Amino acid sequence: MRGEREVFMRAHLGVLLGALTCAAALPAHAQTTRPPLVLQEDGSFFAGGAKTQVLHTGTNPDGSPAPSGTAFIGHAYVQYRIPAERNAIKVPLVLMHGGRHSGATYETTPDGREGWANYFVRRGFATYVVDAPGAGRSGFNGEAINKARVEAKPEIAPSIGIATAEAAWANFRFGAKYPETYPGTQFPVSTLDAYYPQWVPSVGGTAAIAQWAPGLISVLDRLGPSILMTHSASGGPGWQTALQRPDKVRAVVAIEPGNCTVADADLPKFKSIAVLVVFGDYTEGSTWADRVVACRAFVQKLSAAGGTAKFLLLPEAGLKGNSHMMMMDKNSDDVAGLVNEWLIAAVK
Amino acid sequence: MRGEREVFMRAHLGVLLGALTCAAALPAHAQTTRPPLVLQEDGSFFAGGAKTQVLHTGTNPDGSPAPSGTAFIGHAYVQYRIPAERNAIKVPLVLMHGGRHSGATYETTPDGREGWANYFVRRGFATYVVDAPGAGRSGFNGEAINKARVEAKPEIAPSIGIATAEAAWANFRFGAKYPETYPGTQFPVSTLDAYYPQWVPSVGGTAAIAQWAPGLISVLDRLGPSILMTHSASGGPGWQTALQRPDKVRAVVAIEPGNCTVADADLPKFKSIAVLVVFGDYTEGSTWADRVVACRAFVQKLSAAGGTAKFLLLPEAGLKGNSHMMMMDKNSDDVAGLVNEWLIAAVK
Numbered sequence: 001m002r003g004e005r006e007v008f009m010r011a012h013l014g015v016l017l018g019a020l021t022c023a024a025a026l027p028a029h030a031q032t033t034r035p036p037l038v039l040q041e042d043g044s045f046f047a048g049g050a051k052t053q054v055l056h057t058g059t060n061p062d063g064s065p066a067p068s069g070t071a072f073i074g075h076a077y078v079q080y081r082i083p084a085e086r087n088a089i090k091v092p093l094v095l096m097h098g099g100r101h102s103g104a105t106y107e108t109t110p111d112g113r114e115g116w117a118n119y120f121v122r123r124g125f126a127t128y129v130v131d132a133p134g135a136g137r138s139g140f141n142g143e144a145i146n147k148a149r150v151e152a153k154p155e156i157a158p159s160i161g162i163a164t165a166e167a168a169w170a171n172f173r174f175g176a177k178y179p180e181t182y183p184g185t186q187f188p189v190s191t192l193d194a195y196y197p198q199w200v201p202s203v204g205g206t207a208a209i210a211q212w213a214p215g216l217i218s219v220l221d222r223l224g225p226s227i228l229m230t231h232s233a234s235g236g237p238g239w240q241t242a243l244q245r246p247d248k249v250r251a252v253v254a255i256e257p258g259n260c261t262v263a264d265a266d267l268p269k270f271k272s273i274a275v276l277v278v279f280g281d282y283t284e285g286s287t288w289a290d291r292v293v294a295c296r297a298f299v300q301k302l303s304a305a306g307g308t309a310k311f312l313l314l315p316e317a318g319l320k321g322n323s324h325m326m327m328m329d330k331n332s333d334d335v336a337g338l339v340n341e342w343l344i345a346a347v348k
Numbered sequence: 349m350r351g352e353r354e355v356f357m358r359a360h361l362g363v364l365l366g367a368l369t370c371a372a373a374l375p376a377h378a379q380t381t382r383p384p385l386v387l388q389e390d391g392s393f394f395a396g397g398a399k400t401q402v403l404h405t406g407t408n409p410d411g412s413p414a415p416s417g418t419a420f421i422g423h424a425y426v427q428y429r430i431p432a433e434r435n436a437i438k439v440p441l442v443l444m445h446g447g448r449h450s451g452a453t454y455e456t457t458p459d460g461r462e463g464w465a466n467y468f469v470r471r472g473f474a475t476y477v478v479d480a481p482g483a484g485r486s487g488f489n490g491e492a493i494n495k496a497r498v499e500a501k502p503e504i505a506p507s508i509g510i511a512t513a514e515a516a517w518a519n520f521r522f523g524a525k526y527p528e529t530y531p532g533t534q535f536p537v538s539t540l541d542a543y544y545p546q547w548v549p550s551v552g553g554t555a556a557i558a559q560w561a562p563g564l565i566s567v568l569d570r571l572g573p574s575i576l577m578t579h580s581a582s583g584g585p586g587w588q589t590a591l592q593r594p595d596k597v598r599a600v601v602a603i604e605p606g607n608c609t610v611a612d613a614d615l616p617k618f619k620s621i622a623v624l625v626v627f628g629d630y631t632e633g634s635t636w637a638d639r640v641v642a643c644r645a646f647v648q649k650l651s652a653a654g655g656t657a658k659f660l661l662l663p664e665a666g667l668k669g670n671s672h673m674m675m676m677d678k679n680s681d682d683v684a685g686l687v688n689e690w691l692i693a694a695v696k
Contacts, residue, residue: 026430026440026474027571030389036432037387041378042466043456046545057515058553059507069512072544077452082374084384092374102485104425108391118390126374137450137484139548142508145493149505157497157505159407160490164417167405196420197394200487205406223375 029112037121041082048218049075049133056146065150076215077137079103080128081117087124089347091225091250094128095120096216098232099209099258100163100202102136103129105231109328110195111188116327119336128226130219132234133211140203161202165192172324173282182282186321186329195328212237213244220248227347229253229339232324236261242273249273251347253339256280256288256324260298267305274308274346275299276339280322280329281315288324308346312338377460385469389430396566397423397481404494413498424563425485427451428476429465435472437695439573439598442476443468444564446580447557447606448511448550450484451477453579457676458543459536464675467684476574478567480582481559488551509550513540520672521630530630532669534677543676560585561592568596575695577601577687580672584609590621597621599695601687604628604636604672608646615653622656622694623647624687628670628677629663636672656694660686 052073057066080092095117097105106117106129120127134140148157169178174187181189188195202208216237220226225248230238235257242249243266251274254260260277262270277295279288295311302309314322319334326335400421405414428440443465445453454465454477468475482488496505517526522535529537536543550556564585568574573596578586583605590597591614599622602608608625610618625643627636643659650657662670667682674683 026438029391029393029428030430030474032389034389037385037390039385039387039390041380041382042385042387042390042429043377043462044452045377045456045460046542049545051513051541051544054510054512056510057512058509058550061554066509067512067515069514071510071512072541072547075545077545079455080378081390082378090374102487104392104485107427108393112393114391126378131485136487137452137479137548139450139484139545142510142549142551145505145508146510148496149502149507152502154497154500154502154505157493157502159497160493161406161414162402162404162419162490162494164402164405164415164419165399166417167415193399193420194394196399197397197423197425197487199420200485201490202406203490206409 029108034114037081037118038084039081039121040084041080044077044079045222046075046077046138047222048215049073054143056143056150058146073141074133074211074214075138076133076219077103077131078128078219080126081121082126083121083124085124086126089125089227089343091227091347092128092223093120093125093227093229094130094216094219094223095229096130096132096212096231096234096238097135098234100161100199102198102200103131104136104198106327109188109332110191111330113332116332116336119333120340123340128219128223130216133215134203134208135200138215140208142203158203159205161205163199165196171287173280173286173288174323182321184321185323186331187323187325188328188330195325209233209237213240216241217245220245224248225250227251227253227343229255230257231255231327233258235259243269246270246273251275251343253343254278254295255326257291257295259291260295262298264301267301270302270307270309271305275302276310276312276342276346278312278326278335278339279314280324280326281320283313310342312342377456382462385429385466386432387429387469388432389428392425392427393570394423394425394486395570396563397421402491404491404498406494421489422481422559422562423486424481424567425451425479426476426567428474429469430474431469431472433472434474435692437473437575437691439575439695440476440571441468441473441575441577442478442564442567442571443577444478444480444560444579444582444586445483446582448509448547450546450548451479452484452546454675457536457680458539459678461680464680464684467681468688471688476567476571478564481563482551482556483548486563488556490551506551507553509553511547513544519635521628521634521636522671530669533671534669534679535671535673536676536678543673557581557585561588564589565593568593572596573598575599575601575691577603578605579603579675581606583607591617594618594621599623599691601691602626602643603674605639605643607639608643610646612649615649618650618655619653623650624658624660624690624694626660626674626683626687627662628672628674629668631661658690660690
């Protein structure tokens with residue numbers, strides 16, 4: 001082993017020392033003094049979905065309809081970063097975004113800091129960031145849009161859910177009313193123009209989310225037992241995934257889930273699944289108030305049944321000012337720190 | 349400096365040695381013996397685009413139209429990996445995918461090997477993988493689809509270009525005719541089902557590509573002087589970008605560009621831009637035959653005018669069997685090796 005280590009050191013010491021002396025001609029985002037990320041693997045794959053016959057595939061440059069054929073629909077794009085040194089929790093951490101977002105949610109924050117994907121890599125987790133079926137690099141099924149045009153049936157065109165600053169504002173709790181901000185908000189509102197482009201359209205509106213649990217299940221069927229982090233609209237699909245694959249979900253970290261709707265009869269399935277539900281600040285009187293109540297009750301039921309479950313309202317834990325997009329908030333590392341601490345204690 | 353290095357080594361040696369001994373509970377893709385990727389930075393940003401008022405933003409759960417508001421449209425998602433040790437070429441390498449694809453083009457190949465993004469990181473390039481405006485994590489403008497439905501005007505719904513196996517087959521030169529494969533093809537045809545999910549729909553068909561040059565220009569305006577790699581449909585936008593920002597493009601590597609259409613009057617703008625055009629095998633008699641002729645002539649004109657330009661037909665360089673998707677072909681490292689060699693010689 002010593003021999004191998006020596007070969008390894010000889011091969012990589014230059015690389016590491018180079019990091020200290022490298023003269024850079026790169027933009028500001030590259031001019032940091034962070035220690036390097038040392039990744040054993042960095043890559044991507046697609047999970048789930050199926051080949052499907054598509055009749056309406058678009059229009060040729062001459063205006064004629066393109067021929068029917070075999071497309072691939074319903075899959076999830078998954079990007080992984082596996083650190084060279086992993087922590088004691090040997091199962092992957094799968095991170096799923098919310099509605100009208102993509103996996104970019106967990107990458108660089110709007111104000112240019114490292115996001116949660118890298119935060120957890122640096123703490124030794126193998127992280128897998130998912131683009132939900134229908135979102136981002138997973139693509140979407142556009143056939144109904146073509147059909148609406150070709151067959152002159154406008155009513156069958158799906159709704160394209162387009163996020164707007166006005167609609168997001170109070171719902172994401174940047175402030176009580178657009179464009180006013182809460183005085184103590186942790187959301188980096190001075191860099192909102194770097195956040196807005198994260199939004200991707202939702203094809204089929206809320207119906208599109210029906211594909212998310214099958215997408216997550218495909219990911220877990222490929223990875224095996226994992227920790228699942230959900231956000232907002234992926235909260236419900238996360239619970240469904242846990243119920244359908246209780247042997248493949250070691251823990252669920254639900255960041256402001258859209259619901260905590262699990263039938264009492266299903267609670268025993270969470271016996272070996274640790275659950276953490278996190279909400280931020282300003283929830284009282286917001287669109288999230290009822291969910292805070294329902295999720296706290298859900299966690300209490302899980303605990304009462306002997307499960308490992310925690311409800312974390314950030315202001316109660318001393319973190320003030322957090323928005324719905326807490327993985328981008330200025331204190332995002334502090335929030336991630338609480339999640340990390342809980343994971344270390346709860347996941348064996 | 350020696351002191352700093354010692355601190356650095358003490359902080360990171362454990363991480364590196366850990367890579368040799370780490371007991372893994374991860375799937376096969378994580379079980380490799382490659383040396384780790386050592387990244388000084390790993391993150392993403394969005395370039396270009398603008399806030400815009402959108403009238404038709406989709407349908408509420410109760411079926412009523414969602415209110416108008418401010419969305420963000422036309423931007424490009426950019427994901428970067430900056431190695432700790434960079435090579436002598438101090439400018440970034442920007443990689444742009446082709447039509448109906450996303451930046452996943454340059455990630456893990458369908459048969460599970462490292463893609464070109466990592467290949468070039470391992471050779472010391474700061475790489476920036478772009479999702480074109482309208483594709484993948486860049487999202488698209490869905491307003492016209494909503495308008496077609498709400499105002500019952502099906503004719504204004506954009507064409508959604510959906511890639512099919514049958515249409516891609518001969519065009520990407522997997523074989524002469526679907527589903528037959530060329531006997532010597534380098535494309536990993538046994539893992540086609542891991543390739544098909546890479547396809548993303550193109551909203552607006554070919555018209556969508558009008559946003560690509562502005563997208564690339566925004567990326568370069570943020571990064572400064574760079575090397576630009578294009579593929580297929582991004583070939584034309586790549587030349588346009590070079591013509592509009594000759595001071596910010598050090599080199600263009602055009603992988604099977606959709607065209608090599610540059611007016612003679614514009615050739616002097618390429619004086620300080622090195623150009624490499626690469627085509628694979630089986631182009632004779634294919635949809636690419638005319639482009640091979642046109643691109644060879646373009647390169648000859650650039651050379652005659654004193655520019656640094658090379659036309660690389662892979663079979664002429666001894667590499668046989670390459671498809672249009674050569675960054676995924678089984679010999680993708682050999683192709684990248686030729687590109688890397690050329691870059692080292694051509695870019696000062």
